Amino acid sequence: MIRLVVNAEGFGSSVATNEMILQAHRAGVVTSTAVVGNCADLAGTAASLRGTPTLGVGLSLAVLEGTPVAPPAEVSSLLTDGGALHTRAADFGVDWVKGHIRPEHVEREMDLQIARARAAGLDLDHLSTRGHVGLLPGVAAIVERLARRHKIPGLRSTVEPPTLAWVTDARRGLETGVLAGLAWLSRRRLGPLRHGPRSWGYLDRRRLDEIRILEIIGRLGPGAHELICHPAPDPAPAGGSPGTAPGSAHAELDALKSPRIRAALDGRGIQLCRWRDLF
Numbered sequence: 001m002i003r004l005v006v007n008a009e010g011f012g013s014s015v016a017t018n019e020m021i022l023q024a025h026r027a028g029v030v031t032s033t034a035v036v037g038n039c040a041d042l043a044g045t046a047a048s049l050r051g052t053p054t055l056g057v058g059l060s061l062a063v064l065e066g067t068p069v070a071p072p073a074e075v076s077s078l079l080t081d082g083g084a085l086h087t088r089a090a091d092f093g094v095d096w097v098k099g100h101i102r103p104e105h106v107e108r109e110m111d112l113q114i115a116r117a118r119a120a121g122l123d124l125d126h127l128s129t130r131g132h133v134g135l136l137p138g139v140a141a142i143v144e145r146l147a148r149r150h151k152i153p154g155l156r157s158t159v160e161p162p163t164l165a166w167v168t169d170a171r172r173g174l175e176t177g178v179l180a181g182l183a184w185l186s187r188r189r190l191g192p193l194r195h196g197p198r199s200w201g202y203l204d205r206r207r208l209d210e211i212r213i214l215e216i217i218g219r220l221g222p223g224a225h226e227l228i229c230h231p232a233p234d235p236a237p238a239g240g241s242p243g244t245a246p247g248s249a250h251a252e253l254d255a256l257k258s259p260r261i262r263a264a265l266d267g268r269g270i271q272l273c274r275w276r277d278l279f
Contacts, residue, residue: 001222001223001269001271002220002221002222002223002225002268002269002270002271003197003223003224003225003270003271003272003273003277003278004031004220004224004225004226004227004265004270004271004272004273005031005032005056005197005224005225005226005227005272005273005274005275005278006029006030006031006032006226006227006229006256006272007030007031007032007033007034007056007058007126007128007226007227007228007229007275008021008024008025008030008032008033008034008229008230008231009033009034009060009128009228009229009230010034010036010060010230010232011033011034011035011036011039011045011049011057012035012036012039012041012042012045013036013039013232014232014233015044016232016233017231017232017233018045018048020231020232020233020253021033021231021232022048022052022055023231023253023257024229024231024253024256024257025052025054025055026052027257028253028256028257028258028261029256029257029261029262029265029272030055030229030231030256031055031056031272031273031274032055032056032057032058032125032126032274032275033049033055033056033057033058034057034058034059034060034126034128035049035057035058035059035060035117035122036060036062036066036130037059037060037061037062037069037110037113037114037116037117037130038062038065038066038067038068038069038085038113040066042116042117042120043120045120046117046120046121046122049122050121055274056125056126056274056275056276056277057122057123057124057125058124058125058126058127058128058152058154058275059113059114059117059122059124059126059127059128059152060128060129060130061110061113061114061127061128061129061130061134061143062085062113062129062130063078063085063086063092063106063109063110063129063130063133064085064086064087064088064089064092064130064131064133065085065086065087065130065131066084066085067083067084067085068085068109069109069112069113069116070108070109070112074105074108075105075106075108075109076105077100077101077102077105078101078105078106078109088131089130089131089132089133092131092133093133093136096133096136096138096139103138103142106139106142107142107145107146110142110143110146111146111149114127114146114150114152115150118150124150124152125152125153125154125274125275125276125279126152126153126154126155126156126196126275126276127143127146127147127152127154127155127156128156129143129156132179132202134156134157135157135159135179135182135183135186136182136186137182137186140157140183140186140187141186143155153275153276153278153279154196154275154276154278154279155196156196156199156226157183157186157187157196158183158187158196158197158198158199159176159179159180159183159198159199159202160176160180160198160199160200160201160202160216161180161198161219162177175203176202176203179202179203196224196226196278197223197224197225197226197275197278198223198224198225198226199225199226199227199228200216200225200226200227200228201216201227201228201229202228204228204229204230205230206230206234206252208229208230208252208255209251209252209255210254210255210258210260210261212255213227213255213256213258213261214260214261214264217261217264217265217268217270218264218268220268220270224278226275229252229256230252231252231253231256233250234250
């Protein structure tokens with residue numbers, strides 16, 4: 001049996017993003033979403049999800065982008081000179097490896113984000129991290145510890161095997177290879193209980209069109225898999241509006257609703273599910 005979670009990232013980042021994700025669920029193949037851990041309007045985000053009980057909900061723990069949930073003095077090593085979180089995963093990774101970021105600050109911020117989401121009424125079935133920093137050794141152990149503490153069953157920790165996309169886009173292939181290596185190192189330390197489904201599409205934001213999704217579907221083997229997607233509006237260009245050309249998020253939304261994608265899933269007997277259905 002092949003089971004597939006189609007998980008949309010970024011719920012709570014904007015009203016427009018929320019609407020696109022809900023549309024991709026109701027009219028497409030999206031089965032799950034990840035709420036941004038430090039989203040500004042958590043009450044509104046939770047309210048919009050209550051009307052869609054068939055959509056699985058996880059939390060994308062955020063130590064990148066925006067401001068922390070914790071009082072700044074309690075997580076000071078996470079902050080840049082401007083008082084905000086890092087904007088780039090690479091910068092966070094460098095500071096983490098150099099020891100500039102204190103593990104207890106990462107755990108404090110993530111713990112408060114989970115508690116905040118739970119207090120808002122979200123029934124979380126998995127954890128991930130913005131910018132995939134949760135694959136870093138050390139950070140992965142913190143996320144796993146919090147998953148156990150809060151009794152959250154799912155944890156993103158596995159990266160897709162090499163694909164044709166790695167060859168046609170060398171930079172993307174290198175970046176995905178690095179993520180795969182980090183994930184392998186982290187899983188060796190976590191043990192066998194938290195390996196989760198094999199996740200695809202780590203670096204496919206703005207590239208996840210119908211062809212790419214069909215390629216991934218064709219490569220799925222027996223077992224549990226996750227497809228990471230990002231249906232969200234593109235920033236409007238100066239004097240214009242977001243487009244629907246290949247590479248735009250609207251094109252990604254169209255692909256997620258495509259009858260060809262649904263037919264390909266049915267043709268291979270792939271069962272769509274949520275994270276909670278895997279445990």
